[in-house]
Amino acid sequence: MIRYLLSLLAPTLLLSTMATAASAKDGTEEEAHWSIAIHGGAGTIDRDKITPEKDTEIRAALDKALTIGSDILKDGGSAMDAVTATIVSLENDPNFNAGKGAVFTWDKTNELDSSIMDGSDLSAGAVAGINGTKNPILLALAVKDHSPHIMLSGEGANQFSREQGLEQVTPDYYATPHRLQQIEAVLAKEISAADVDYKFGTVGAVAQDRDGNMAAGTSTGGMTGKRWGRIGDSPIIGAGTYADNRSCAISATGSGEYFIRLGIAHEICARIRMRFPEAMKEAQRAVPKDADGNDTYVVHASEFMLSDAEIQQIADDVIAELGALGGDGGIIYATPWGQAGYSFNTAGMYRGRATSEGEQSVAIYGDE
Numbered sequence: 001m002i003r004y005l006l007s008l009l010a011p012t013l014l015l016s017t018m019a020t021a022a023s024a025k026d027g028t029e030e031e032a033h034w035s036i037a038i039h040g041g042a043g044t045i046d047r048d049k050i051t052p053e054k055d056t057e058i059r060a061a062l063d064k065a066l067t068i069g070s071d072i073l074k075d076g077g078s079a080m081d082a083v084t085a086t087i088v089s090l091e092n093d094p095n096f097n098a099g100k101g102a103v104f105t106w107d108k109t110n111e112l113d114s115s116i117m118d119g120s121d122l123s124a125g126a127v128a129g130i131n132g133t134k135n136p137i138l139l140a141l142a143v144k145d146h147s148p149h150i151m152l153s154g155e156g157a158n159q160f161s162r163e164q165g166l167e168q169v170t171p172d173y174y175a176t177p178h179r180l181q182q183i184e185a186v187l188a189k190e191i192s193a194a195d196v197d198y199k200f201g202t203v204g205a206v207a208q209d210r211d212g213n214m215a216a217g218t219s220t221g222g223m224t225g226k227r228w229g230r231i232g233d234s235p236i237i238g239a240g241t242y243a244d245n246r247s248c249a250i251s252a253t254g255s256g257e258y259f260i261r262l263g264i265a266h267e268i269c270a271r272i273r274m275r276f277p278e279a280m281k282e283a284q285r286a287v288p289k290d291a292d293g294n295d296t297y298v299v300h301a302s303e304f305m306l307s308d309a310e311i312q313q314i315a316d317d318v319i320a321e322l323g324a325l326g327g328d329g330g331i332i333y334a335t336p337w338g339q340a341g342y343s344f345n346t347a348g349m350y351r352g353r354a355t356s357e358g359e360q361s362v363a364i365y366g367d368e
């Protein structure tokens with residue numbers, strides 16, 4: 001709590017610890033921080049377009065996924081495990097455009113994209129244009145852990161999935177009546193999905209665990225009516241997904257082409273990473289001097305953080321650039337200092353966050 005109050009000050013000095021357990025003033029051990037943020041897509045999510053039943057259903061699905069992830073983190077599990085399990089839960093829910101419920105391509109097939117990144121060593125795995133695997137995030141993870149590569153695509157990736165023994169499904173597994181209706185509408189009008197009134201529905205999770213490790217993952221069916229093997233930002237490390245213990249974890253959702261052009265996920269992390277030493281210097285300059293004009297103490301990195309407002313500003317600045325370019329959507333973030341949050345320029349974003357400070361909330365509309 002002290003940390004959060006202090007985070008309102010800039011520059012911010014921390015009295016408590018960042019990631020490791022520390023002794024509190026009363027001599028007891030303080031628990032190390034953890035945090036998680038999730039999304040289920042951003043887009044034209046207005047109150048008048050969602051029935052009360054759907055609203056309840058979506059919130060329950062988000063809360064279920066968030067609880068799965070936060071329970072893992074609470075118990076001292078890893079950010080990678082929390083992100084993976086959270087995304088599996090969202091992929092299995094037909095309300096979202098990932099795994100079951102993925103949107104259809106122009107040819108009425110499903111081509112799924114997914115990626116995952118471990119901020120502790122910058123290892124990553126991604127798959128693009130796959131089908132047959134029940135949970136694409138598990139295939140991205142297998143690429144990271146069991147192949148010498150970062151990204152596999154199409155039939156080769158499908159083959160790798162079978163060789164890895166991942167659960168396989170028939171092509172009709174992903175289909176839902178709603179998604180069929182959407183593709184029929186796109187095909188009938190011969191217009192692109194970008195012109196259809198829809199919400200994106202991609203899923204993602206970012207987390208920091210009690211050991212201070214960060215992870216990010218994203219999974220999607222892409223855009224309705226996509227063709228020619230189109231691949232969006234979601235499986236691209238640096239665009240849709242990025243995690244680095246030194247700065248942040250990001251998962252994006254929205255009009256992928258724009259996210260790729262700005263390298264959104266990496267861009268936000270890079271700005272945080274570069275802002276940190278600068279803010280440290282500012283803090284050192286603010287340290288009171290003794291009678292001889294020397295600093296009375298040295299600001300140590302482990303006692304320092306960027307404030308909530310600074311993190312939000314960096315994320316908002318990058319999303320503003322996305323908007324200026326013509327892109328729609330948003331991101332979720334987690335930082336090494338326990339913050340978890342969002343930034344988006346659409347009417348709404350399916351989202352949720354939980355932290356060791358007691359936060360646990362889900363939201364849909366922009367004004368929540």
Ligand code: ASP
Pocket residue numbers: 041042097199200201202220221222223231232233234252253254255256257
């Ligand atoms: N970003 C995804 C894509 O462009 C779509 C989404 O977020 O729903 O494939």
